Amino acid sequence: MKQHTTNYINTLIQTAEDCPVSQAQIPPEKKEKTLANLQYEQISKNPYKYSSDDIIFECYAFKNDISESEKQEKRNIFFSKGQACLRSSPLAKRYGFGIHHNKEGKVAIYPVESEEYQKLSNDPSVTKTKAMRSKRK
Numbered sequence: 001m002k003q004h005t006t007n008y009i010n011t012l013i014q015t016a017e018d019c020p021v022s023q024a025q026i027p028p029e030k031k032e033k034t035l036a037n038l039q040y041e042q043i044s045k046n047p048y049k050y051s052s053d054d055i056i057f058e059c060y061a062f063k064n065d066i067s068e069s070e071k072q073e074k075r076n077i078f079f080s081k082g083q084a085c086l087r088s089s090p091l092a093k094r095y096g097f098g099i100h101h102n103k104e105g106k107v108a109i110y111p112v113e114s115e116e117y118q119k120l121s122n123d124p125s126v127t128k129t130k131a132m133r134s135k136r137k
Contacts, residue, residue: 024096051101
């Protein structure tokens with residue numbers, strides 16, 4: 001079974017062109033955790049620990065109540081089809097965070113107004129790509 005990936009290497013996903021904020025906002029807590037909450041918690045508490053694939057699948061597993069014993073099999077099935085990458089993450093589209101993938105493909109987030117975001121944005125050795133827009137042009 002062919003496995004697809006959402007991982008990037010040495011890449012910064014910059015905030016979307018139509019991101020409504022100029023300063024990053026922590027996704028608000030709701031009764032049930034949103035995708036933005038799940039991604040924010042996992043990445044902010046563990047910078048450069050997880051790959052994009054890890055984050056996307058863990059959020060899927062949480063939302064779909066997948067047990068630890070089922071995870072490997074379900075992950076193989078999940079990635080046998082192409083999945084949306086972190087360019088579609090609400091963190092970069094709506095909440096003002098850049099998502100950096102390091103040389104190992106591990107992920108951290110940086111507020112758009114931060115010095116680190118600016119440094120990564122201006123670093124010629126880092127590939128840049130924009131988060132997906134929320135609305136069509």
